[in-house]
Amino acid sequence: MTTHRRLVETLKRKGAPPQWQDAVAAVDRALFIPGVIEEGDFADDPEGWLRAVYSDAPVVTQVNDGKHTPEGAFRLFTSSSSMPSIMLEMLDLLDVREGQRVLEIGTGTGYNAAWLCHRLGDADVTTVELDEAVLSVAAENLRRAGFKPTAVLGDGRDGHRRGAPYDRVICTCTVREVPRAWPEQCPDGRIVTPWGSSFFSGSYATLDVVNGTARGGLSGSPAFMWDRGQRGGAGRIADLYHEAEGRRSRTDIAPQNVIQDDPAFFTGLSVTDAWYRWCEADDGSGEATLWLLADDRTSWATVEYVPGARAYEVEQYGPRALWDDVREAFLRWHTLGKPERSRFGLSVDGAGQRVWLDKPSRLIGR
Numbered sequence: 001m002t003t004h005r006r007l008v009e010t011l012k013r014k015g016a017p018p019q020w021q022d023a024v025a026a027v028d029r030a031l032f033i034p035g036v037i038e039e040g041d042f043a044d045d046p047e048g049w050l051r052a053v054y055s056d057a058p059v060v061t062q063v064n065d066g067k068h069t070p071e072g073a074f075r076l077f078t079s080s081s082s083m084p085s086i087m088l089e090m091l092d093l094l095d096v097r098e099g100q101r102v103l104e105i106g107t108g109t110g111y112n113a114a115w116l117c118h119r120l121g122d123a124d125v126t127t128v129e130l131d132e133a134v135l136s137v138a139a140e141n142l143r144r145a146g147f148k149p150t151a152v153l154g155d156g157r158d159g160h161r162r163g164a165p166y167d168r169v170i171c172t173c174t175v176r177e178v179p180r181a182w183p184e185q186c187p188d189g190r191i192v193t194p195w196g197s198s199f200f201s202g203s204y205a206t207l208d209v210v211n212g213t214a215r216g217g218l219s220g221s222p223a224f225m226w227d228r229g230q231r232g233g234a235g236r237i238a239d240l241y242h243e244a245e246g247r248r249s250r251t252d253i254a255p256q257n258v259i260q261d262d263p264a265f266f267t268g269l270s271v272t273d274a275w276y277r278w279c280e281a282d283d284g285s286g287e288a289t290l291w292l293l294a295d296d297r298t299s300w301a302t303v304e305y306v307p308g309a310r311a312y313e314v315e316q317y318g319p320r321a322l323w324d325d326v327r328e329a330f331l332r333w334h335t336l337g338k339p340e341r342s343r344f345g346l347s348v349d350g351a352g353q354r355v356w357l358d359k360p361s362r363l364i365g366r
């Protein structure tokens with residue numbers, strides 16, 4: 001069964017917060033999904049399209065910022081209708097109440113803005129989108145669904161001063177730095193955003209704002225697109241690898257240990273501009289390669305995991321010694337007593353963003 005009712009039931013079963021269930025039931029996702037999506041052109045497959053629309057999964061609606069992408073080229077996902085249960089998870093963190101004013105960053109298809117409008121009313125919802133074409137389609141989707149929030153073309157990092165103050169800010173793309181404009185425009189309320197750096201981007205920051213100072217913790221495992229102005233590296237390893245010999249060494253740190261959630265999160269606080277891929281051999285040997293790749297494409301490193309080995313081959317290429325940087329962060333995390341991500345917090349005020357461990361005075365990074 002591929003119906004709106006089915007999606008509503010799925011989300012209920014997955015624990016949709018009661019205060020959002022009416023909005024979920026009232027807004028049909030089909031009004032927000034185009035006929036051509038990343039999964040294909042569904043002109044001749046209406047059932048396939050309905051399956052995509054009504055499954056609890058993201059639907060990618062734009063790649064490479066809408067630019068022409070030649071056959072075989074890497075496709076960076078740049079706009080989507082997010083996974084509905086993840087949208088609800090974020091809205092739950094936002095803890096929004098009737099009568100409050102909400103600023104959404106990243107209109108995308110407009111589906112999330114529609115839920116907000118259904119619950120709060122058009123007048124209390126402002127949504128900002130950086131991509132003009134995306135915004136104009138979203139505005140039309142919203143109109144068809146019967147909603148008319150304030151939809152603004154602009155960089156969401158600037159918020160939307162004219163509509164301030166807001167009680168809540170929800171951002172649906174990942175940021176490295178929570179912009180100061182958000183607590184300025186939401187001086188007593190709450191901000192929820194996917195937050196992180198290239199190495200580890202999978203945290204929600206949930207920040208309570210009091211007198212313009214935002215402070216809060218990190219949780220969850222969101223996987224959102226980057227804020228367009230703060231993107232990290234991406235691509236296929238084959239396109240990023242320089243066919244040249246790197247500097248060789250060995251390490252006694254098993255490479256998979258550095259990419260577990262807590263150490264990877266901590267590493268992401270200092271190694272902000274490099275990312276990793278874990279590639280398992282497909283020959284049943286259990287061997288794997290940890291790839292480290294600099295955002296600027298100048299440097300890479302590999303660590304070769306072999307089951308049962310005591311030391312692992314390392315190769316580092318380019319001006320950065322990426323494994324050395326990751327190793328240093330991993331060892332520092334051990335020195336600090338292997339703190340879990342839940343012990344870290346974030347503060348944002350006029351002086352910018354700071355990351356701390358346990359209490360705001362114990363600074364770890366920016």
Ligand SMILES: C[S@@+](CC[C@H](N)C(=O)[O-])C[C@H]1O[C@@H](n2cnc3c(N)ncnc32)[C@H](O)[C@@H]1O
Nearest residue numbers: 079081106107108109112129130156172227228
């Ligand atoms: C995951 S999609 C948003 C999903 C959307 N909320 C929905 O319900 O369909 C992320 C969107 O953020 C937009 N975006 C990225 N950086 C932005 C920025 N700095 N300001 C405003 N929008 C931005 C992208 O163009 C994209 O449309």
